[in-house]
Amino acid sequence: MDSFEWNKVFGAFLAMAFLVLGVTFLSDGLFSSHSPEKPGFEIAGGTAAVAATAAPTEAEVESVNALLAEADLAAGEKAAKKCVACHNFVEGAPNKVGPNLYGIVNRAIASSDGFGYSNALKAYATDKVWSYDELNGFLYKPKAHVKGTSMGFAGLKKTPERAAMIAYLRSLAATPAPLP
Numbered sequence: 001m002d003s004f005e006w007n008k009v010f011g012a013f014l015a016m017a018f019l020v021l022g023v024t025f026l027s028d029g030l031f032s033s034h035s036p037e038k039p040g041f042e043i044a045g046g047t048a049a050v051a052a053t054a055a056p057t058e059a060e061v062e063s064v065n066a067l068l069a070e071a072d073l074a075a076g077e078k079a080a081k082k083c084v085a086c087h088n089f090v091e092g093a094p095n096k097v098g099p100n101l102y103g104i105v106n107r108a109i110a111s112s113d114g115f116g117y118s119n120a121l122k123a124y125a126t127d128k129v130w131s132y133d134e135l136n137g138f139l140y141k142p143k144a145h146v147k148g149t150s151m152g153f154a155g156l157k158k159t160p161e162r163a164a165m166i167a168y169l170r171s172l173a174a175t176p177a178p179l180p
Contacts, residue, residue, distance in 0.1 A: 061136060061137050061140045061141075062159045063133070063136065064132065064136045064159060064162050064163035064166055065132055065133075065136075065180045067159065067160060067163035068132065068163055068166060068167050068170070068179055068180065069179055071160075071163045071164045071166070071167035071168075072164050072167075073164070073167055073168050073171055075160075075161070075164035075168075076164035076165045076166070076167050076168025076169070076171075077168050078164075079156065079161050079164055079165040079168070080165060080168055080169075082153075083098075083101070083153070085097070086098040086153075087099065087100065087101045088100040088101065088102070089101050089102055089172055090102060091103070091172075091174075094114075095112060095114055095115045098115075098151065099112035099115040099117075100112055100115075101169060101172065102172050102173070103172065103173040103174070104130050104135070104169050104172070105130060105131075105132070105135065105166070105169055105170045105173065105176070105177040106129050106130065106131065106177040107129060107130050108125065108128070108129050108130075109121065109124065109125035109128045109129060109130055109134070110122050110124075110125035111125070118148065118149055118150040118151075119148070120146055120147060120148030120149050120150075121146055121149050121150075124146045124149075132166060132180050135166050135169065136162055136166065139155060139156050139162050139165060139166070140155050140156065140157065140162060141154070141155040142155060
C-alpha cells in the first residue's frame, strides 16, 4: 500500500470519529435531562408509609434472651455457615475479612487482636461488650445497629434464628458466658 492509500484510511477513520462525536453532541442536546429543583412528588399519606417501612430501632428488635436456654445449637451452627466466608469460629484461628468469633460473647467490642476494625465500630465500642442484647441488635441488622460499619451482612431477621446463632456463639468458648 502506498502512502496515498494510507491517507485515505486515516481520513476515513477521522471522518467516522467526527461523525460519531457530532451525533453524540447532537443527541445530548436534543435529549438532555435536567434534575428537578425538588426531587420526586408527594404521595398522600407518604409519611406514614415511610415510617412503617423504616428499620426497627434497637428497642423494637425482639429480644432473644428468653429463647437462649432452649436454642438449638445445630440450627445455630447452620446459621453460622452464612458467616464462614468472612469469619473463623475456631480458637486461635487467624482473622479473615472479619475477626475470629471464638469467645465473642461478653468480649469487648472491636477487641480482636490483629484485626483492623472500621472507625465506626471503634467509636461505637467505647466501654461496650458483645452482650446478648448487643449481639441480638447487631445480628438483626448490622448497618442499623452500628451506623457506618463495614460489615456487609444484611442480618438475621428471624428471632429464633438469631437466638440459635447467639447460643452457638456462646458455646464457642472454653467457659461459656452465663445465660441472661
